[in-house]
Amino acid sequence: xxxxxxxxxxxxxxxxxxxxxxxxxxKIPSHLLHLDDPVFEFNKAIIDATKDYCVSYKINTxxxxxNGVKGWESMERTLFHIPENIFTIADAKRGDIGNTSNMYxxxxxxxxxxxxxxxxxxxxxxxxxxxxxxxxxWGIVLALTSNPGSADYEQxxxxxxxxxxxxxxxxxxIGNTGNLMFVVGATKAEELAxxxxxxxxxxxxxxxxxxQGGSLADVVKYGMNQDCGLLINASRSIIYASSGKDFAEAxxxxxxxxADEMAQYVGD
Amino acid sequence: xxxxxxxxxxxxxxxxxxxxxxxxxxKIPSHLLHLDDPVFEFNKAIIDATKDYCVSYKINTxxxxxNGVKGWESMERTLFHIPENIFTIADAKRGDIGNTSNMYxxxxxxxxxxxxxxxxxxxxxxxxxxxxxxxxxWGIVLALTSNPGSADYEQxxxxxxxxxxxxxxxxxxIGNTGNLMFVVGATKAEELAxxxxxxxxxxxxxxxxxxQGGSLADVVKYGMNQDCGLLINASRSIIYASSGKDFAEAxxxxxxxxADEMAQYVGD
Numbered sequence: 001x002x003x004x005x006x007x008x009x010x011x012x013x014x015x016x017x018x019x020x021x022x023x024x025x026x027k028i029p030s031h032l033l034h035l036d037d038p039v040f041e042f043n044k045a046i047i048d049a050t051k052d053y054c055v056s057y058k059i060n061t062x063x064x065x066x067n068g069v070k071g072w073e074s075m076e077r078t079l080f081h082i083p084e085n086i087f088t089i090a091d092a093k094r095g096d097i098g099n100t101s102n103m104y105x106x107x108x109x110x111x112x113x114x115x116x117x118x119x120x121x122x123x124x125x126x127x128x129x130x131x132x133x134x135x136x137x138w139g140i141v142l143a144l145t146s147n148p149g150s151a152d153y154e155q156x157x158x159x160x161x162x163x164x165x166x167x168x169x170x171x172x173x174i175g176n177t178g179n180l181m182f183v184v185g186a187t188k189a190e191e192l193a194x195x196x197x198x199x200x201x202x203x204x205x206x207x208x209x210x211x212q213g214g215s216l217a218d219v220v221k222y223g224m225n226q227d228c229g230l231l232i233n234a235s236r237s238i239i240y241a242s243s244g245k246d247f248a249e250a251x252x253x254x255x256x257x258x259a260d261e262m263a264q265y266v267g268d
Numbered sequence: 269x270x271x272x273x274x275x276x277x278x279x280x281x282x283x284x285x286x287x288x289x290x291x292x293x294x295k296i297p298s299h300l301l302h303l304d305d306p307v308f309e310f311n312k313a314i315i316d317a318t319k320d321y322c323v324s325y326k327i328n329t330x331x332x333x334x335n336g337v338k339g340w341e342s343m344e345r346t347l348f349h350i351p352e353n354i355f356t357i358a359d360a361k362r363g364d365i366g367n368t369s370n371m372y373x374x375x376x377x378x379x380x381x382x383x384x385x386x387x388x389x390x391x392x393x394x395x396x397x398x399x400x401x402x403x404x405x406w407g408i409v410l411a412l413t414s415n416p417g418s419a420d421y422e423q424x425x426x427x428x429x430x431x432x433x434x435x436x437x438x439x440x441x442i443g444n445t446g447n448l449m450f451v452v453g454a455t456k457a458e459e460l461a462x463x464x465x466x467x468x469x470x471x472x473x474x475x476x477x478x479x480q481g482g483s484l485a486d487v488v489k490y491g492m493n494q495d496c497g498l499l500i501n502a503s504r505s506i507i508y509a510s511s512g513k514d515f516a517e518a519x520x521x522x523x524x525x526x527a528d529e530m531a532q533y534v535g536d
Contacts, residue, residue: 022368060364062364062369063368066371066375066378066379067379068340068375068379068380069337071375071379076336093363099290100331103330103334104333111335120388121421122388123417124416124418124422142390142391146365147366147392148394149392149394152438154392156426156431158421158426163424166424
């Protein structure tokens with residue numbers, strides 16, 4: 001999916017919500033567990049119930065890998081169930097020497113046709129470059145994350161700029177506004193205004209609203225640009241809104257609530 | 269596998285070789301391609317031929333994920349074919365918020381019972397902490413890697429120490445010499461002496477000897493400690509030593525050559 005199409009979907013749905021499918025087999029409703037692929041059945045119901053309120057689904061690979069081969073099957077089936085006009089993210093945080101990153105790109109852009117994959121930049125520019133060699137595929141690079149550990153390195157100064165700022169400026173040498181996004185945690189909303197000066201036009205993927213406590217209004221205030229420029233992710237607060245048989249309806253209600261709040265910010 | 273057992277195996281085999289199973293279905297001998305699981309059959313032959321010359325196998329997850337569900341099956345079958353007295357590494361370079369890293373730990377320590385997994389530290393201490401909550405399992409944290417991009421961030425100064433030095437000192441707060449190793453590229457051998465001052469006792473996983481051009485003698489000179497303290501990885505130079513029907517014999521010859529060179533450095 002290209003940038004024009006993504007912006008079109010945001011304006012059409014008046015939503016920039018990304019629903020995170022962090023589906024833990026130990027947390028899904030018990031009445032699904034007798035089915036052949038409970039994780040997929042859960043995701044299918046969540047997708048069918050929430051697809052009108054979001055423009056993106058983010059599949060957190062860890063939760064699928066935890067189930068081994070079976071989990072990889074659930075991931076594949078889930079990806080193919082997502083409607084074509086919805087932006088798909090493999091939240092995989094990959095990155096390795098070029099030879100190996102080529103293989104990760106093959107995994108998430110060819111074998112599994114995700115629109116995008118999240119990338120961990122520690123090993124430098126060449127470790128994520130292979131992901132930018134594809135048309136209409138996106139690399140989403142970790143910049144400033146939502147967890148306490150973001151203070152350990154990301155926010156440390158190298159010269160007069162923080163590490164995450166170096167990641168942003170270095171990475172914009174190999175990607176552009178049509179194939180590169182950055183992860184910026186909602187719990188760091190006050191830094192968004194500063195980040196927008198560095199990259200006014202890039203899309204940002206913003207986790208941390210919901211279970212992690214970030215504020216939607218603050219993210220919009222400091223992070224929105226003229227094309228919206230935001231995908232705000234919520235995972236646990238939506239998919240686990242209810243642990244009963246009404247889990248999909250409860251997820252839809254929670255997604256609708258967020259989309260309704262977002263609608264006031266999205267122009268035509 | 270614990271540290272005592274690993275050191276015992278190194279002394280027994282007079283080798284600290286790790287064979288990297290970066291198995292690309294596009295590079296394996298064509299006579300295997302008609303089999304049901306060519307990647308596993310290739311790995312099985314490589315393992316059977318090289319197991320007396322190495323103390324570790326490193327499975328590079330990217331090469332398996334590139335084949336999707338089928339690749340994850342090949343990875344599982346390969347892991348279970350590795351003899352019990354050989355240290356297994358999931359070269360996966362994972363790391364995420366705690367909630368997600370718990371799932372990656374479940375994936376690589378429980379569902380797939382690897383002895384160790386490589387970790388990317390960008391997101392900070394809490395992003396890799398869950399991997400150190402297991403007995404006899406190891407986290408192997410990226411410090412100074414072998415690729416050109418290691419100059420982009422890893423070698424940048426934060427205060428008077430490089431980022432990778434901060435990673436080492438921060439990570440030793442949550443892991444110890446019995447469950448924490450670091451990745452240090454062989455192409456950076458001159459920095460090994462410096463790293464040994466920071467962490468005299470930890471094991472180091474050293475890629476970059478072989479196809480990437482690092483020198484075994486230099487790594488030993490600067491990186492070996494009284495317990496050996498090194499696992500030196502070679503991937504492509506061993507597993508692709510021949511592209512013909514003799515690939516396993518050629519891999520064995522290459523592994524034996526490296527082990528013979530290593531034997532002169534390992535005491536009884």
